[in-house]
Amino acid sequence: MKRSSTRAARSSKRPGFTLLELLVVIGLILFMMTVLVMTIGNAIGSAKENATRATLLKIDGLLQQRIDAFYTNLEQAAKRGEIAADAEGRTRIGKSFASYLSNNALIDLPSNLRPMLVRKYRFRLAFPQTGDSSGTLEADSPGLVLPGKAFAGNLPDKYESSEYLYYMLVQSDFFGVPPVDDGEFSSTEVGDLDNDGRPEFLDAWGNPLRFYRWSTRIIRPRGLSFAPDQTVTQLLVGGVPASPTASGDTSPLTLDPDDQLSAFGRMQLSRNNDPAQIAADFERAFHTLQSYHCPLVISAGRDGKLGLLEPYDRSGTYGYLGQPEANVPGTPAYVLMLDRVSDNITTRNVKTR
Template structure:
């Protein structure tokens, strides 16, 4: 009998992967890791943005309450006390020479300033006094902050961070420790420990964003509206203030709202200044952007302004000169052209989210 032989080919089994297959697996793993890191990082930044906006919204609400209380008090019907205050302001601040930071120095011409304009200037002075941004705007608050830090001159000192924390230190102090016209100071327990930190180690706490960096406070951000001191820049201002008053229709004869000082909607300062041959010019920041701001000047004349609280966002690039920088008009929130892109992810009390959209 013949037996059929079936020849079976025996194939050797592989014991591993080829180089190509290993490289593909590694590539996929690296892609998944990179994607996961990107997603987690974005989720983290989104959470920080929301937390920062929550902090800023809280601060803004308390700041607004204080401002409203001040305006109600200073806007009351004129009485003898108010008249005495105006006379005192004219004689002590306007008439004297610029021998210190509390005097403006118009000389004898100060007696010619109208009472209506004096009232506006007094209101501005009170606003500066109760909402200081740098040293020498309120001597009492300066001294109290120095006492907290245990060092004379600590308030307003540029310190180890070049002054980045100064305006946030003042903002924290006058909200939590200093009253204004019946609005009592707040307790520190209104804020989380992550919202208030002494980042520069000077003994003074400041408000911080969720990246642990100091917020900035600009009381009169008029150089954001008019970077050159004359022309309105709606686009730049819109990044940080998305609720800007609408532009008027050309040909209607109406003034652009961004050229109107909220304290002086009728333009009385400008009229008085014309009648007095420019006597009031030294009271306000110069219209020339290259001329540095000096205390105790007021903000850029005939310009819209609203107090601004700013976080530099996740990249920590502010895109503005610091609130303590008078030389570059940073005191009035002048954009920093060299770091302009930093504006786009900033978070403020007047934009809806990062980027001002």
Template sequence: MSEVGSRKWEVGRAQPASHEPLRRHLFQHPASHIPHRRQAFTLVELLVSITIISILAALLLGAAAVAAETARDARTKALVARLHTLLMERYDGYRNRRVELNASWAANANPVVTGIDFTALDPSYREAAARLVGLRELMKLEMPDRWSDIVGSAVPVSPGEIATSPAGAFLQRTPTLYSVYARAYNAIVPNRTAPATAYINTQTNLPNTRDDIVENESAECLYLIIMNATGDGETRGLFKDSDIDDTDGDGAPEFVDGWGNPIAFLRWAPGFDTDVQLSVASLRRTEQKIGANAVGEAILADHDPFDIFQLDRTNARGWRLQPLIISAGSDEEYGIRFDGDGVTEYIPRLDPYDDVGSGNYLGEATDDPTDLAIDLDSELYADNIHNHNVGALSRKR
């Protein structure tokens, strides 16, 4: 084919149509259809986010609260255990303490005061019984659990100074520790001679009243005992500053638990129902289930180790007692009895098993079987932390 003819054929042949404009048309969106990035959350999204954050915050706060409560509980148990170890070393030492009786002890051998009927004893055992009562008097003076143990009677309405070395009822002389405690009491009373100014309560900015002085008296007495009668003078170094406070501002410090409340103390708590010792309640249950003879057998099986001749055994008494050191726990309520009836609040006697009025006993739960709030009272009692239930301390000694 000639060159001219070839060109004609190429010119006349149909050229393929270009599809590029069509592709651009098919894959391009109008401006109104192009999605735009949103500048903020919707209300629903905000509410969902806030809800999630609130739930997480509540969980964190709850976990923190539980951790803090656990820490307070652990700290309190450790402190109670430390106090128990120091106190029981002193308490067990009374098994070997020498007791010197005064010449006129027989004049004070009143069963109302001592709980022992001396006239019913064989004459050869009466002096042994007097020694037992004298030992209990020594315990009361060296391990007081209320100021009236030091005063010798109920704390008066207008407290004043007391003698630092009075005569004993059965003891030939009062112990040296008594003088230390008496001076501590004289330092906080409103009627003082040296200095002749009343102690001013740091909370009320007024002189201490009787109510101020007795408010936390058992905890204040525990502090005096631990600091002065245990640890050979090195006791203070065993405690942190956070373990000690004066919560009522009366000038007498107390050991405080993890919740900042005083740790209370009862030297003898016959009403405290526990696995560590017999109690009025447990003996009543024994009598109801088995009989009166079983009560006597239970007492003889766990008799007071200080009563080596088992002279104190009549009228369902004479069982071993362990001092009670107790924190109110997380509800900050003890739920047990510390005082007797009336304003005298248990005039101290030399009878560990005596009731404190109306058939009530120190250490017993304050709930009444006829009380509609019995469940609440039981709860107040149930969360207490004490040396009868802290780990190995719960075992019988």
């Protein structure tokens, strides 16, 4: 009996886990759970990034088809003498063009530069991003049929440019390029978040894509008087050439694809009247002078923060040209803007990342 009692006493003294050991085990479990959650979160984030890239590549291909068709039509129109007639105000588009120039204080232009601006004006009409550029004009040229009535009363908001883009690609015959079938895009790529009956393209996070027809303020956020911003351009456009090192060399980012010789920019800026005002008038009517530009479709990325002003913004802050939220390098606001745009996915950087 005494021997049995001794064994029981020894058994009751067998050591258990100390408080420190329990805390260590709990800490390890929490660490492993944190790593697991982060891994799953990153995997989901990567999957959404890949899905958004796929959507943007699809949109880019369809948009490029329509851009090519537009320029083919434009060259045919030039051969028929329509561009010259537009420039002289002898056509329906020409009369609208003349009125547009007058409204933007650009009426006093040499006749040899008007055809170039007619081309820009037609491009502006053919690729609307806001209601101000669509109007209700029914063009003389086949294919240039604008969604004026379809978008009557549409509100200027973050959904608008994406709604116009959807209309161009899915709901309209564009210079002989037929609309794509609705089934080309899944239910996660298209929605109507603002419930206005006009679908818009979405990224994989469920946010509307934005469409910028001329993205010159991404290239030159501080306008004509300052050099292009290589950092912002590289993030959103990609494939940016290095700044010229030799004196007298011209940066490709300062060349307008429609005016490679900068004839308009040099002519306007050398005139006796206020060159800054001329540059501002041109930017209000079209885009930043002496700047590279390309149509750009943008997803705000994983954080949902665009870092740019909205495409509908024509309040004098150049949102319609892709103006970043801050444009002075080295300032806290600029650093914050870079953080916001760093995860943006575009139809241009998707090809270089």
